[in-house]
Amino acid sequence: MVLHARGDRTMDAETAELKLLDTAERLFDERGVQAVGMDAIRTASGVSLKRLYQVFPSKELLVEAVLRRRDEAVRAALTGHGERVADGPYERALAVFDWLAGWFAEPDFRGCAFINTFGELGGVTPSVAAVARDHKAALRAYFAEQTDALGAPPVLADQLALLANGAMAVAGITGSPEPAAQAKAAARVLLDAR
Amino acid sequence: MVLHARGDRTMDAETAELKLLDTAERLFDERGVQAVGMDAIRTASGVSLKRLYQVFPSKELLVEAVLRRRDEAVRAALTGHGERVADGPYERALAVFDWLAGWFAEPDFRGCAFINTFGELGGVTPSVAAVARDHKAALRAYFAEQTDALGAPPVLADQLALLANGAMAVAGITGSPEPAAQAKAAARVLLDAR
DNA sequence: GCATCGGGAGAACGTTCGTTCTCTCGACCG
DNA sequence: CGGTCGAGAGAACGAACGTTCTCCCGATGC
Numbered sequence: 001m002v003l004h005a006r007g008d009r010t011m012d013a014e015t016a017e018l019k020l021l022d023t024a025e026r027l028f029d030e031r032g033v034q035a036v037g038m039d040a041i042r043t044a045s046g047v048s049l050k051r052l053y054q055v056f057p058s059k060e061l062l063v064e065a066v067l068r069r070r071d072e073a074v075r076a077a078l079t080g081h082g083e084r085v086a087d088g089p090y091e092r093a094l095a096v097f098d099w100l101a102g103w104f105a106e107p108d109f110r111g112c113a114f115i116n117t118f119g120e121l122g123g124v125t126p127s128v129a130a131v132a133r134d135h136k137a138a139l140r141a142y143f144a145e146q147t148d149a150l151g152a153p154p155v156l157a158d159q160l161a162l163l164a165n166g167a168m169a170v171a172g173i174t175g176s177p178e179p180a181a182q183a184k185a186a187a188r189v190l191l192d193a194r
Numbered sequence: 195m196v197l198h199a200r201g202d203r204t205m206d207a208e209t210a211e212l213k214l215l216d217t218a219e220r221l222f223d224e225r226g227v228q229a230v231g232m233d234a235i236r237t238a239s240g241v242s243l244k245r246l247y248q249v250f251p252s253k254e255l256l257v258e259a260v261l262r263r264r265d266e267a268v269r270a271a272l273t274g275h276g277e278r279v280a281d282g283p284y285e286r287a288l289a290v291f292d293w294l295a296g297w298f299a300e301p302d303f304r305g306c307a308f309i310n311t312f313g314e315l316g317g318v319t320p321s322v323a324a325v326a327r328d329h330k331a332a333l334r335a336y337f338a339e340q341t342d343a344l345g346a347p348p349v350l351a352d353q354l355a356l357l358a359n360g361a362m363a364v365a366g367i368t369g370s371p372e373p374a375a376q377a378k379a380a381a382r383v384l385l386d387a388r
Numbered sequence: 389g390c391a392t393c394g395g396g397a398g399a400a401c402g403t404t405c406g407t408t409c410t411c412t413c414g415a416c417c418g
Numbered sequence: 419c420g421g422t423c424g425a426g427a428g429a430a431c432g433a434a435c436g437t438t439c440t441c442c443c444g445a446t447g448c
Contacts, residue, residue: 034228035318037435048396049437059436110317118367119310124229132367159380162373163353166360173312173326179356186353189387190380231405242426243407253406 017055019045025066029110032120033063060125063117067131070113074135078142089149090191093160096143097184100167104177111172115165139164152194163187211249213239219260223304227257227314254319257311261325264307268329272336283343284385287354290336291378294361298371305366309359333358346388357381 023045027036038059042049056062078096086095103109110116118132143164144157163186167179217239221230232253236243250256272290280289297303304310312326337358338351357380361373 029317031317032314034314034435038437039435042398049398050395050439053437111313115309115363115367116313116316119305119313120226120228122310122367123223123225123304129367136364136367155376155379158373158376159357162360162364162377162380163356164360165363166356166358169309169359169363170330170356173309173316173323173330179352182349182352183356185349186356186380186384190383193383193387228405232407233405243428244424244426247407 013051013055016045016047016051020047020052020055020062021066021069023047024062025070025113028063028066028117029113030108033117034120060127063121063125064127064131067113067117067128067135071131071135071138075138075142078139082142089146093143093146093191094184094187096160096164097167097180097187100164100171100183101177101180104167104171104180109171109175109177112165112168115169116172136161136165150191152191156190156194159190160187163190207245207249210239210241210245214241214246214249214256215260215263217241218256219264219307222257222260222311223307224302227311254321257315257319258321258325261307261311261322261329265325265329265332269332269336272333276336283340287337287340287385288378288381290354290358291361291374291381294358294365294377295371295374298361298365298374303365303369303371306359306362309363310366330355330359344385346385350384350388353384354381357384 020041024036024041027040027044038049038052041047041062042052045052052062056065078099081099082092082095085098086092114132114135117128122129122132140157140161143160144154147154147156147160163183167183171177171179214235218230218235221234221238232243232246235241235256236246239246246256250259272293275293276286276289279292280286308326308329311322316323316326334351334355337354338348341348341350341354357377361377365371365373
């Protein structure tokens, strides 16, 4: 509960945390983690350094929080998109690639944050590696839900996940949204093959 | 030409360049680019800082040289492996995934250097982004050679490249070599589907 | 009204980094 | 053999970073 309702000069901890996560996510996506200083996050977010370190006592914890929030957002978007636009496991599996297409077409798309951050910090920061592993396991699990419902062998879920991750990596590097459609067509072939 | 054949206390420029590229590649793979200082490369390679900056006038140029050399090595390994173990475009396309399997099984495998370095520096260093793009275009071109020979449509080459890149990303993050075999099986389905 | 608390702004601190400079010494040239 | 060149070792420099500290002010409680 907010006990002190002052003017606009200060902000409560929840607002600060939200602004920090939003700002850090955007800057990390644009420039990478190490290229963004805490001071840049302070300036871009308007949250004071003191508050910043109250909410996230170190940069590593901020990075972890950004990735965890994005992990949850992606999981929710995936299942939400699947339920909205497709019914049946076959369509839901394919709908993932439509969701990727929309993501890749965003003007500031620069690849998957988990692939990128793992590449930058995965060899040096175990917590980052763990979040990336968890996230990719969740994507595979979503495909596995659909393939299980189809009675398909588990390896099909792995293969659909490879297509999705390959599309993210290639779309990020080339800047083209095409990999989403290419991966969707390949996924359809794999789904139809059995 | 080496005019001064001294003892072992100095080394000529070619030897220094080789040692620097080898050392930098290993350290960059292990820890990422920004986590490795020029001093660490100096110490690990035994090449003096003075020589280092004679051969590579900046860290950015060293990173670029490491990636370009690896690009050429991968291209050569790909075609060499294809010619050695497989004949015919169908087998050559699949042989890429056997080559990936051997790579993923190396004890210090930490993912594709181009995917990882793009994630770290691609948003900030255009030359790094360009090398990564070129490298991924070359992989796609290798697949395109095989699919063209098979009379398959060009999109199949993109799809095989998505499988290969997805396997690299997932194998790097999870540390498992399995994605290579899963991708190979999927590639076979795609190749057989037409 | 006054003491206290907590926050914002930003200076300060210690470290690390990329890069350059200094010092020294061995090898070649006359 | 004396002078010059270039190399190695590592100190030094300036900037940037993550983190902490200082100063000041407005709001709250008695």
